[in-house]
Amino acid sequence: MKRFITFEGGEGSGKTTQIKLAADWLRERGIPALSTAEPGGTPLGRKIRELLLNRGSWTIGAEAELLLFAAARAQHVREIILPALEAGQWVLCDRFADATLAYQGFGRGLDAGFIRTLNAFSAQALKPEMTLLFDLPVEAGLARAKKRAAGGRPEAAEDRFEQEERAFHGRIREGYLSIAAAEPERFRIIDGAGSVETVHREVCRCLEALPQLPFLEGERA
């Protein structure tokens, strides 16, 4: 069984911290786990990420932004995710197709039908088995992201997305919740407002509840 699990959420939702803890937790149980991130999970993706962070003098329209994320995803799936799954690794991915629908669809207002078609193409039909959505109020997330930026991560401070207006982030949160509501069997909504430890315990509960979890078989024996 292939295990592809995605971590989704808005700015400051804590998913990047949680994905690392989750991968460590799996590895401690003898499960080979890879944690990777979009858009920068491949050398091409890191180049695309640089373009998207837009520290140069170029303009990026909403359509081009959408297609750059899709290009990074296509390479990520082909070069990293599919080979790791084939090799029997668990893959935990920090943002995937749902992020595109939430940010570029609900956030920027681009056509959701086209985005779904584009997502299926760039993901080469790969779908997550489970998606953890870290949800918290927009203000709380932006405050965290700002604190992180001030704490010696100047690149985060310049991120175009964090500079967007509050309404944009509100649309993204609503978008994520609506995507999750349409696929309740795939999504687990996790309250992102808790402490790192509290949220991590919730993540572990979600992982433990997966069917046929190999290490649980062993622990039960």
Next chain:
Amino acid sequence: MKRFITFEGGEGSGKTTQIKLAADWLRERGIPALSTAEPGGTPLGRKIRELLLNRGSWTIGAEAELLLFAAARAQHVREIILPALEAGQWVLCDRFADATLAYQGFGRGLDAGFIRTLNAFSAQALKPEMTLLFDLPVEAGLARAKKRAAGGRPEAAEDRFEQEERAFHGRIREGYLSIAAAEPERFRIIDGAGSVETVHREVCRCLEALPQLPFLEGERA
């Protein structure tokens, strides 16, 4: 009336030389003409072109390549082509959506139906009024491209596309001809094997034959 004319063809087909001559020819007749090229027609597009020429150490799969071209096109249409057309300029474009179908569809074998959907999105529904297809045998085109590369244009020599096998370029030629056959009212197939001057005269004949050509109205008066 908006004048959007695209120049298409394989490697060494002469379209880049011809587009400059055509733009000059229009300007000499008092027609404001802009000649522009894909994928590098915008600052973002030039960055994307650098990624595609692949002088670094990253891998680009067929899907990512397709989406990078589409991203460059979306920005090109929004930032350059539509504003120029709105301002009353003629726009002559070196490669457009047909190139994506020919290279990534017929050449790389990606799904043509998806490419058409993607093209419509990235072109923001803009379609050329007329497309000049510069056709010539693959060997002749590749020989020209090689000669150009040896003549002090090292960047062209490294172009990934020119290094592709002959069969790939054969599929592109057949692809272009089949796209043209499906839309005979839009396409003009020009024999690209002739001299620069002969081909230029043929291009001028195509431009002169456009309905309601403003300078012809004047010349006839």
